Amino acid sequence: MTYCLAIALDEGLVFCSDSRTNAGPDRVSTYSKMHRFCVPHDRSLVILTAGNLATSQAVIAQLQRDIEEDNDFNIFKARYVSDVADYLGELSLAEQAKYAKKGGPNAGFSPSASFILGGQIKGQQPELYMVYPEGNHITASDLYPYLQIGETKYGKPILDRIIRPHTPVETAMRCALVSIDSTMRSNATVGPPLECLFYEKDSLQPYNRYIMLEENHPYLARLRQSWDDNIRMAFDNLPPLSDVFAAAE
DSSP, rough: OOEEEEEETTTTEEEEEEEEEEEEEEEEOOOEEEEEEEEEEEEEEEEEEEEEHEEEHHHHHHHHHHHEEEEEEESTTTTSSSHHHHHHHHHHHHHHHHHHHHTTTTSSSSSEEEEEEEEEEEOOEEEEEOOOSSEEEEOOEEEEEEEEEEEEEHHHHHHHHHHHTTTTTTHHHHHHHHHHHHHHHHOOOOSEEEEEEEEEETTSSSSEEEEEETTTTTHHHHHHHHHHHHHHHHHHTOOOOOHHHHHHH
16 A cells, blocks of 8 residues: 645645555565656656556556657647546556456456646646546545545545645645655555655746655654644643533533
8 A cells, every 4th residue: 555645736736655565564665656757848747656566567667668659649749637647547447457357356456556647738737637446537626626545544634624725835745744644653554755746837847846755864753743742732722621511510
């Protein structure tokens, strides 16, 4: 399992992902879930992946092969980000079908994978899509300007409370990191290195801010400790239940 999220802001797009692929008792494996494709001054696209690693790797490899072979359709020729989302879904379904055919209904594993695609093509607005294992996709909304894939439940509450389209970039990036750190606290299958990237609207460059945080990175330790301390302080400052008991008497 893994956890990735992306946020659509007025200023651009934030992407954040963990890198853990396996967390057994005697082995921890990592692999980047963030893939960048850019033609400076024309388009910048980011793809986050979750689910079956073989499926997602095959899909990303095909996207790269399409570019290298200058195929009739590739993500550097697409007119719209939504066209790339459609193609991602088609590739994912094709790869899943291969594994399903080889393994049959009792293969003992799921070949499904999910993707978040975001970015901007020249002449268009920045866009953000989540591509489901079934091949269809949705986009972010003003009410919920973020998308998640993988182990989503633990990191969702802070996004609901903090993220809005007008949220400042710095705040959104910190919120994304806290969302992943909260997930790591509750699920060992999500873990560092953590990657966080900001794409600025209309820049048409690979990214404008990017960080990678290893497990022992000082900032990650400070962020985690500060969040824990402030959560405890906020809890201690909640209205006492004695007020309710007194009013009921």
